[in-house]
Amino acid sequence: MSASNLPAQPDGARERIGVYVCHCGSNIAATVDVEAVRDWSAEHLGDRGVVVARDYKFMCASTGQELIEQDIKELGLTRVVVAACSPHMHEKTFRGACRRAGLNPYLCELVSIREQDSWVHTDRTAATAKAEAIVAGGVYRVAHSEALEPFRVPIDPATLVVGGGIAGISAALEIADAGFPVHLVEREPSIGGHMAQFDKTFPTLDCAACILTPRMVTAGMHQNITLHTWSEVTDVAGYVGNFTVTIKHRARYVDTALCTGCGICQEKCPSKVVDTRYEAGLGYRKGVYTPFPQAVPKYPVIDVENCIYFEKGTCGACKKLCPTGAIDFDQKDEEVTVKVGNIIIATGFELFDARRVEQYGYGRMPNVFTSLEFERMSNAAGPTAGRIVLRDGVTEPKAVGIVHCVGSRDRNYNNYCSAICCMQSLKFAHLVREHTDATVYEFYIDIRAPGKAFDEFYQRVMEEGSVFVRGRVAAISDTVRLPDEEAHQGRLIVSVEDTLAGVQRRIPVDMVILSSGLEPATDAQEVARRFGITCSADGWVIERHPKLDPVATMTEGVFAAGCALGPRDIPASVANGAAAAARVLARIQEGELALEPIRATVDQERCSGCRICNDLCPYSAIVYHGWEQVSEVNPALCQGCGVCIAACPAGAISGSGFSDVQILSQIDGLLTALGGAPPGPAVEEREAVPA
Amino acid sequence: MPGSGQADPPSVREGDFLREVIAATAGDSRLGCCIQCGTCGGSCPSAADMDHTPRMLFAMIRAGLRGEVLRSTTPWMCVSCYFCAVRCPQEVHIPDVMYAVKAIATREGVMPDSTAPDFSRTFVSNIHRYGRSYEVGLAAKHYIRHYPLRLPGMAPMGIAMVTKGRMGFAPHRIRGVAGLRAILARAEELERDGATREVPA
């Protein structure tokens, strides 16, 4: 490279800036005249230091990146502006290209003319003018960018996994097997989640307990896993690599050091309670209980709301009869604090409350069941020992209707498809046919069976003789209306349009199973807030990128897995758990993480010690040195929001990456040549004047 | 009758009729969002008397079967109970679409081979006269005009309803019929001007 090859340096410009305008195929070029933006930049931004402007079909392709690298080396560029997609998409890509060419990555500015321009506008002239303004903003801004180094934080090797369902268990085991400590927090007395309630799993019909229980036991006994069951996370402080998490252990009233899990307390407890959680209201448990026999850990808990001792001060049968004296009525809730480097949220789902669809009569007509009730009923270890019977507990149904899309795909409840209900309903049909001679009707809008071996299972259920009626059930009634229905007095009538025949049908059945959709846990928003992540309007955790980063969240160090992200089946939840674990393990192995160096700093020469900034910081990152009467920002705690910068009356605080002069310059660029500020000296003057 | 050979002219493009019905429906019909689930047809108390279920009528509208749709009895059998609208998972404004189809059919004089449109006319004329429905008059007039021989068979039910107070023998007139008539006249005037959709809510 020789100096003679370089274009003449424009007068007054200190930087040598390259502008690269991306077509993104036709994504940008269809709405924005990319060549015009290139030419305009070369022509009008020369006095701001632009020495080269190019366009390219796909800037993010390796050839596009090489174009930038080559120019940095050959033209001696000191700044780069790429006009392409959102910085959330490819900022890292182009910064990487600059770094490879020896330019500090923070001297590269990616401005969006796709999400913020070509995709949201239709008028080509206006969109092109806007793209030029956006490029000008980037060029003006980048001239004032500073070379920065990523902020490196050490990663604590321990991980917090919130939720002990199959997704959380999978994540915990992967990390623990790799040799790193895991804290697994579960709200219920046992890990296992919803999968522990199921009998069979679609489409292979594996016994859920047979495949889940060994994993639960492994998790429970793993030397690297600390179980916190009957517990909740109450506070999260710190940041990626260095979270301090407070976990509340609710009092079990059972001393786990002494308890052997013999079960005598449960056997002798006189208080019998309908188990609305694990048995979905179909069965009973005791006042002192483990939710199911294979519970991990094996220690029971006392349900104080249904314990005679806690209600009346009498009884105490469990305490008297416990062979190891493990019952302790004086136990109190405890809070423990753990240090972790990363967090995986696997808080799962809750079943849609079928009572809300009043015309289906759940809760009003006894023989209308929810999917979870049927799961328990079909489970050999469940309340009916696997017999499919009506609510009376003895009568076998002669006809069973299975209703799809209850609370899903419905603008009155949830807009989304709950993804698992079709397959679950097919499984129910198979189980009913296996256990009884009943006629099974599947009432569906569409059968969605896209997974591995799913459609084959659908074929199998058809071959087994289940009747498929294409039509969403309008209502379920227990009153006969038409003369020819007299014989069906006492049964349930399913009203539906058979949409393939184009006729209204009223089909008598004995039992209805409502395939209820999945909803986020009721406190999902609260949990999200506690961990600093965001949920969609539906309440599911939002991924960092729905396709390319599906288990990360917007918050560094916080990942998500399983149904917390949205409805999904068991294999997907397991894969999510392992994926989140892999992301965490990569960080742990790295030992430290490079964070965006967007931080505030106080110029102590200018600080007047007014302390206005001190109280504005929600992270207590600003400390006040009383003896010197100045404030200082702790860069490890600072998150870079910039509120203190905007508030400082002395202009003593500056923010790397988003400094006043950068932002004001960008505004100059965006609004340039509106007849207002002439380009050029305005910013330089301002720079010299104390704020 | 559907498929009776009176095919639409080839110039009618698919989608044109859908757009026409959507434009003729007051407010946002959401007709394009129908997923053909059949909740409407399953819920409809009159479905058995319709030649097509509402869902099927919507599929026909989309398919551009203009003549068949306008000659269908479906909208004329709709009793505006709104069961379908309440339950529709896509919030399609089904009864409003039925009114729109009836309005187009009335305007063009394309009617199903049925007494239903005449029933509707009698009903509306009662509203104009009394400000509310007059069941005895409606039933009597309809049966005399169309099924005089069946009238004696219906009499016992009518008498039972009158004696049990389920139906008034004499018409009840609302207060301020003149005001209602003025409103209806204005509505008709607006519809004639094609300005129905611009009326502020």
Next chain:
Amino acid sequence: MSATTAHAGAAPAAKDGRFEPVILAFTCNWCSYRAADLAGTARMKYPPNVRLVRLMCSGRVDPAFVMRAFADADAVILTGCWPADCHYRIQNVKALRRFILLRRVLESMGIEPQRFQRFYASAAEGQQLAAEFDRIVEEVRALGPLDWAGRHAAFVPSATPPGAGVGEARAAAEARAAAPPPAERELAEVTA
């Protein structure tokens, strides 16, 4: 400026002689900018009059940025996360406080409140963001150009003796206390 290439920064092509305002919108990195990303990804449409500045947090907005923007723009929009959903916990509430103060100052300078607006948009609310942009562009279009320079040229110090306006000022303050503008009610709610 060639006829084929519109000038950057120039008002979007005016059609039918319609006034096309230039509007600057400050967005935060976590919610409202991502809402704008989503609006793009989902190909929702809003008028090209709005240009975005991405900051880390709406609380980063220095009043100086807004004043600079008004030198050339017809309106300024401040957007950020919903209260209690802020990526930085509560910093968007600080932005709201600043907004209220600044709007009062701007009002006293004769800038209509429609020219300085704010709204929330979560990362999932691309649709709402586009709808708000639509609304604000129409409102500002109805107001016409800001003409900051012109207004200043026309500004003549009041000839009324000092103190003459106190009565009106007090009445205005009392009216505001009796029925606080929406933003102030909101602040009271989120900080309650």
